[in-house]
Amino acid sequence: MIDNTIRLYYQNCRGLRTKTHEFFTACANSDNDVICITESWLQPHVNSSELFCLDSFNVFRKDRCDSNSRKKEGGGVLVGVSRKFKAELISDIANTTIVEDLWIQMSISKDEKLYICACYFPPDISCDDVLNYLDSVTSFMDDHGDDTFVFVGDFNLSDYVWSPDSADGDLKPNVISRSPYTGFSDFCSYNSLSQFNGVRNSNGKILDLVLGSTKSIGVCRSDLPFIEEDLHHPALEADIRCGFDMRKPFKSRSLYKYFEADYESIKEDLSKVCWDDILVSQDINECVEVLYSVLHDVIDRNVPQRSSKNEKFPVWFSKQTINLIRDKRRFHVEFKRFGDTRDYQRFSELRSQCKTHIKEDYNKHISTIEDNIIGNPRNFWSFVSLFSKNEQIPHVLEHNNKTLTDDITIVNQFSGFFSSFFEDPDKPVIYKRKNNNNNSAIFFNDISEAEIAAKIASLDGSKSSGPDLIPPFFYKFLCYQPGETFAHNL
Structure with missing residues (x-):
């Protein structure tokens, strides 16, 4: 079944630095696609990996600091986006140090984008600052008229009273005469933004808003908040319906079940290989390719496979x-x-x-x-x-006027970039096999077969496989076979 709904979680946390453990475990239990947090109160020494499993989420943060705020303590906004989606950070839309905002762009289709803005308006913000910020946002929205916009955050509009406007579930404010509230109403009206959050706080007010340029948004109070709710800021869940599935296509892959392999047949197949006849090239790279070609052929015939579900769970999750x-x-x-x-x-x-x-x-x-x-x-x-690491692979890479979002493509782009700095990456490396008399070759006769066998035998069989995806215990098995050993051919 096609899932065309983005599930968004929002909470004004009033500080996360002392709640990282609770937030992390709650996030691990969450099925939300987007997690928006205001008043995170985070500082640079708190790593995103203490809050999210970075294998599952791309994390964007805007911690409060001297360069983006007039205040030093508190504040901060954060957005986590599931890696199922293509998402990137958009900066310098309003270029303000008053309103704390974080803009994320998600691709709906080739020509249409979804922009999610998590924002925090300080309660002491001036009328002019509000209007200047809204004017900057309006200019950006005018330039992207065909795209969809969703705003979520603490707007601190305590004098607004929201009442149902239509059967679609959106709400309209009472008419407020004094600024900046009239400016906010004009902003919503001009940009065709509706407000969907009707969940009131302990004082009967709505401070946290969910604005959208689409009517296909449903908001309710979360019945399982990540951390204890603040009385003034109930945790919210919003469903944003997009018309079709925005998630990255699922890429299944096969994994070998080496513990169930037919090792007797592997032994027999390898004994029939005449290595001296096939490892004849003087290019070491070509010989490695031939070696792996033979190994993979034998593995394909004798090692059963299973389809990977592509699910990643933390190592500490139990089977139950x-x-x-x-x-x-x-x-x-x-x-x-x-x-x-x-x-x-x-x-x-x-x-x-x-x-x-x-x-x-x-x-x-x-x-x-x-x-x-x-x-x-x-x-x-x-x-x-x-819990100290940050993101390892960037979720978006721009290089040579191209924007790359696929992990494999990004890794290959890095590989190609760095390999270009070698003196001559295409020049073949010449090596010398023991039965070859070509004097122009480089000799490895000082490395004995026993030394190679000893190195392979010292491999830790309990470790996972390397870049070739072949586990260490498989190589150890090959070296222990009678007759012409695997180490001899290496």
Whole structure:
């Protein structure tokens, strides 16, 4: 079934620095596509990996600092976008140090974009500052008239009273005579923006707004906030319907099940290979290609495969938690498809169970690392590294007047760029096999077969595979075979 809805979560958090643990586990349980946070109160020393699993989300932040705000403490906006979508940061739309905003562009189609703006208006903002900001935004929207805009954030319009306007679910404000409120009403009217949030805070007011240039937005109060709600700012969930699925196409891939391989047949097939007849090139790169061609052919014939579901879960998730998450997603899809309230009830129950299990798994993971820090310090430093890293692969790369958004294409672009700095990357490397008498070749006779075999034998069979996707224990198996050994041919 095509999913044409973007699920957005919003919360004014009133500070995340002391709530990273709670936010991280809640995010791991979330099925939202976009997560918008205002008043994050974050500072540069807090890594995004402490809040999000970066394998699942691209994270954009605008922490409050001297260059973008008149104040030093508090503030800050954050947007996390699922890696299922192509998203990039748009900067310098309003160029203001008063309103804190973060603009994200998502591709709806080849010619149409969805712009999501997470923003925070300080309560002491002046009338002129509001109007100047709205004028700048209007100019940008005029230049992108065919695109869709969604604004979410804390607008601090405490004097506004919102009432239903139509059956579409949008609301209109009472007419306010004094500025800047009239300017805000004019801004919404001119840009055909509707307000969809009707959830009131403890004082009966609506400070957090969800504005959209489309009528296809539904907003409700979140029944499972990421962190404890502030009395003035209920957590919100919004469904933005786009007409068709904006998610990146699913790319399935096959994985080899090496533990179920037919190693007797592998041994027999390799014994029939006459390496001296096929490794005849003097170009080391060509010989490596031939070697891998033979290995992959043998692997394809004797190692079963399975289709990858392309799902990434944190290493500390238990199997029970993963199964609960899959069941939760299944019932959510069923509810969206048929509208049966029993499916939603079951979905809600599973979501609560997932939240509990994720917290238990995470706490257990932390306890295990702490209890074994002396005997196994490597796990501790792996954990520190995991929560200290920032994004490894940029989600958008512009090079040679091209905009690249696919991870593989970006990695290949980096590879091509850096390889161009080598003196002569196309010049073949000449090597010398022991039975060749060409004196112009480079000799490797000082590296013995025993040394190669010893190096392969020293590989840690419990480690994962390298760039060739062949696990270390497979190479160790090849070196232990009788007759002409694999090490001999290397």
